Amino acid sequence: MPLVSYYFTNGPWKMAFIRFGYDPRKRKDAKIYQMFELRAPRNIDLKSVPHQKDNARSFRSATLTHSDARDVVYSHHYHSNVLPTARTTYYRLCDIKNDEMQQIIHSNDGNEVSCTVSD
Numbered sequence: 001m002p003l004v005s006y007y008f009t010n011g012p013w014k015m016a017f018i019r020f021g022y023d024p025r026k027r028k029d030a031k032i033y034q035m036f037e038l039r040a041p042r043n044i045d046l047k048s049v050p051h052q053k054d055n056a057r058s059f060r061s062a063t064l065t066h067s068d069a070r071d072v073v074y075s076h077h078y079h080s081n082v083l084p085t086a087r088t089t090y091y092r093l094c095d096i097k098n099d100e101m102q103q104i105i106h107s108n109d110g111n112e113v114s115c116t117v118s119d
Contacts, residue, residue, distance in 0.1 A: 028112045032094035
């Protein structure tokens with residue numbers, strides 16, 4: 001990836017790989033690629049969550065919607081009913097699979113003025 005892309009160390013695109021020649025700060029439609037950090041509360045024991053190694057990706061998540069039978073989900077998408085197996089996980093806004101959250105993200109489409117580190 002370092003041969004064809006770069007990444008920001010802070011701000012809305014922190015940890016996102018960006019191809020050389022593209023500046024997401026200059027494009028309003030790039031807001032969907034902003035990163036957000038999800039931290040699991042310390043009172044949740046992630047070691048007790050069943051998970052398996054995903055051969056295709058290093059992303060691992062376990063669905064916690066069924067108390068008796070827990071399904072393993074392999075995805076880089078954020079689902080509101082899924083707990084990541086890592087204490088801290090990064091997602092892009094476009095990877096949120098929740099209609100209500102997507103409505104909020106897109107509520108100001110086309111009306112964005114600027115993007116700063118604090119956005």
